[in-house]
Amino acid sequence: MEATIKQNYLNNRDLLKEIHLSKNSYCSFQDPINDHQYDIIVGSVDEINTKTIEQARQNRATRILKEQGLKIPAEDIPTFDLVFRVMTWEHIPLLPPKPPKVAKVAVSGNTIDRFFEEVVNEDTSEDLDIEEIESDLPKDAVAKTKADRIRVNFPPFYHYRLGRRNKPVLVGKSHWKGDLETGEFCKTHGQMTETLALMLMKLAEKYALKSNWRSYSYREEMQGQAVLQLCQVALQFDESKSQNPFSFLTQVSHNSFLRILNIEKKNQNLRDDLLIQHNMNPSFSKTNRDAMSSTIDYD
Numbered sequence: 001m002e003a004t005i006k007q008n009y010l011n012n013r014d015l016l017k018e019i020h021l022s023k024n025s026y027c028s029f030q031d032p033i034n035d036h037q038y039d040i041i042v043g044s045v046d047e048i049n050t051k052t053i054e055q056a057r058q059n060r061a062t063r064i065l066k067e068q069g070l071k072i073p074a075e076d077i078p079t080f081d082l083v084f085r086v087m088t089w090e091h092i093p094l095l096p097p098k099p100p101k102v103a104k105v106a107v108s109g110n111t112i113d114r115f116f117e118e119v120v121n122e123d124t125s126e127d128l129d130i131e132e133i134e135s136d137l138p139k140d141a142v143a144k145t146k147a148d149r150i151r152v153n154f155p156p157f158y159h160y161r162l163g164r165r166n167k168p169v170l171v172g173k174s175h176w177k178g179d180l181e182t183g184e185f186c187k188t189h190g191q192m193t194e195t196l197a198l199m200l201m202k203l204a205e206k207y208a209l210k211s212n213w214r215s216y217s218y219r220e221e222m223q224g225q226a227v228l229q230l231c232q233v234a235l236q237f238d239e240s241k242s243q244n245p246f247s248f249l250t251q252v253s254h255n256s257f258l259r260i261l262n263i264e265k266k267n268q269n270l271r272d273d274l275l276i277q278h279n280m281n282p283s284f285s286k287t288n289r290d291a292m293s294s295t296i297d298y299d
Helices: 012-024 051-066 132-135 141-144 194-208 220-237 245-278 284-294
Strands: 027-028 039-040 082-088 102-107 110-115 155-163 168-174
Touching: 012 027, 012 194, 012 220, 012 245, 039 051, 194 220, 194 245, 220 245, 245 284
Parallel strands: 039 082
Antiparallel strands: 027 168, 082 155, 102 110, 155 168
């Protein structure tokens, strides 16, 4: 009988791989096979220079050694084979204009809705063209207006290759559907991989078995809240800032468990106060805390 091989789902290498594959499902690439895997992450196209090119070569050589077991000198990797991930919000649409505020004013005992808005000039906001506004702004200013863009499930990016004379050529877009030129922005056509979902469930399950959580009667509620939170924020992990998604996801789980614990403690204290007001015995923990506090000798 063959022995079953135990698979470790919770390690940084596998987590990074599944997060990368999940993000790719929301992206569009010129060549999905060769353009999806980046070699280095930079903040802008201007950062693609001799230094970052050499670092990208080193990163690719290291990745080939780990994945395929082939030791290739970094200097032998062609420049046009390198893929650069550039973090940018440039292709994310602007938020729609906010509707005018509504004030409810009481008149003769009846409530009526009164619309009001500030008029800066004679032109109304409905006549303004968003694309026209963007064209008047500097490119850097448009790319950095994160607060003014539609919220997406992970930091957006472009993928570039170096063409003739080391000129960057766009080969991939995140949150994009269809052709790179004629396609459209879309943030709902992708999905998380089944393996990553299983990893998140395993992580919450393992964390719930820690000694400081296993004794609570509402541990399953904690675990369920942690899984929900992990599914919401797993793809928000930014590979440009860290290569340790396990630590990031563990901290998310801890915060979820702690949130449920604080809510349950608040509800328990409220129940104990109501029981005391009605001359009934509170919970054992409340009685125990009061007994411990009464035996403290204050010198």
